[in-house]
Amino acid sequence: MGSMSAIPRQKSGREFHFTDSNFETARKMLYRHTGISLNDGKLDLVYGRLTRRLRALHLSSFDQYLSFLKSEQGEAEMVHFINALTTNLTAFFREPHHFDFLANTALPEAMRKHGRDHRIRCWSAGCSTGEEPHSMAIVVREVMSSCVGWDIRILATDLDSNVVATAGQGRYTGERIAGLSRSRAKKWFHTTGDKVQVDTSLQTLITFKQLNLMQSWPMRGPFDLIFCRNVVIYFDKPTQRKLFDRYADYLADGGYLFLGHSESMHNLSDRFELIGQTIYRKVR
Numbered sequence: 415m416g417s418m419s420a421i422p423r424q425k426s427g428r429e430f431h432f433t434d435s436n437f438e439t440a441r442k443m444l445y446r447h448t449g450i451s452l453n454d455g456k457l458d459l460v461y462g463r464l465t466r467r468l469r470a471l472h473l474s475s476f477d478q479y480l481s482f483l484k485s486e487q488g489e490a491e492m493v494h495f496i497n498a499l500t501t502n503l504t505a506f507f508r509e510p511h512h513f514d515f516l517a518n519t520a521l522p523e524a525m526r527k528h529g530r531d532h533r534i535r536c537w538s539a540g541c542s543t544g545e546e547p548h549s550m551a552i553v554v555r556e557v558m559s560s561c562v563g564w565d566i567r568i569l570a571t572d573l574d575s576n577v578v579a580t581a582g583q584g585r586y587t588g589e590r591i592a593g594l595s596r597s598r599a600k601k602w603f604h605t606t607g608d609k610v611q612v613d614t615s616l617q618t619l620i621t622f623k624q625l626n627l628m629q630s631w632p633m634r635g636p637f638d639l640i641f642c643r644n645v646v647i648y649f650d651k652p653t654q655r656k657l658f659d660r661y662a663d664y665l666a667d668g669g670y671l672f673l674g675h676s677e678s679m680h681n682l683s684d685r686f687e688l689i690g691q692t693i694y695r696k697v698r
Contacts, residue, residue: 430468432461436476440464443483444499447492448573449628449657450648452499463498467491497574500648504542506594507549509643511691512672516550516639520670521557524638527666533565535637537664539627540645541570544581544612544620545590550641551616552602569633571625582622584612627657635664643692644674651682658683665696 440460441452452460464479471491473479482488483495507513524534536554538547547570554566572578588608591599603610625631627645640661646654661671662685673679673692686694 428461430461430465430474430476432457432476436480437461439480440476440499443480444496447628448496448500448626449650449653450500451650451653460499464495467494467498470494493575497576500574502542502572502574502577503644504545506545506591508546509675509692512641512643512693513549513553515670515672515690515693517553517557520639521554523668525558525561527638527668531565532561532563534567535635536566536568537633537637537640538568538570539625539640539642539661541572541578541581541622542574543577543586544570544584544622545586546570546641546643547581547620547622548584548612548616551619552598554619555602555615566619568620569637570620570622573624573626575624578622578624584617586610586612628653631660631664633664636666637664637669638666639670639672640665641672643672644677647674647677655682659685662686662696662698667696669696670694671696 434457437457437460441456444450444452464476468474468476468479471479471482473482483491521534528534536550538550541547547568550568554568558564558566570578570581572581586603586609588605588610591603591610594603599610602613602616604613605611642657642661646657649657658671658679662683665671671686671694673694675692677692679686679688679694685696685698687697689695
């Protein structure tokens with residue numbers, strides 16, 4: 415965390431008084447609970463997001479709100495605090511080269527590896543509103559359409575309980591699938607008015623759960639592949655190092671970890687090898 419000026423930077427016209435000290439307290443609390451590190455430039459974002467919570471709780475100041483968060487009575491509010499400050503940006507088949515690799519390499523390898531037990535496990539860590547795991551499910555159905563009797567599951571988790579609930583419904587505005595081919599859109603989505611509903615054959619593959627990556631992981635693994643894209647960018651280097659090590663523990667030997675386009679494992683882990691554009695294979 416960087417040091418902050420002792421002089422409050424107060425913008426005129428703000429509904430609530432918001433000081434550097436308030437900002438510092440808020441981002442320290444977020445870091446302690448989630449590992450997400452906010453830089454100095456996020457002050458206005460924090461103010462804007464948390465102002466809604468002050469209104470909802472009928473509080474008159476940030477001092478009141480932050481004190482409430484630290485109290486025993488404010489324990490339930492911590493979920494809303496975290497949800498407010500975590501950003502959810504996603505799309506179907508975002509970074510399409512990852513899904514090409516999933517279809518052409520990762521899934522065929524997993525099928526060969528699990529020729530006897532017919533059990534494949536995937537994880538979308540940071541699933542947001544569900545576009546990523548549903549895209550994964552589409553690829554699974556397309557690649558393994560004739561594989562009757564296979565036990566395939568996609569675990570989809572996110573820190574934000576609100577987006578997990580949305581993801582589980584599998585309902586989106588029609589514009590969300592505008593980038594898909596006509597055949598994919600027709601096969602995997604059902605249109606009702608201006609909304610589209612994900613086909614149930616995709617939903618049955620996915621289990622949605624709220625999960626804080628900084629806390630204990632109740633699942634057993636091992637996973638054949640993990641998508642964790644545009645998540646670790648919010649963490650500092652020590653937290654990233656720890657997270658990559660945990661992912662390696664939960665991945666099967668030779669399993670794959672997919673990161674976001676602006677993320678890298680450089681100098682942070684020797685348990686993976688880079689084999690493609692932000693695609694890593696577990697080597698130990």
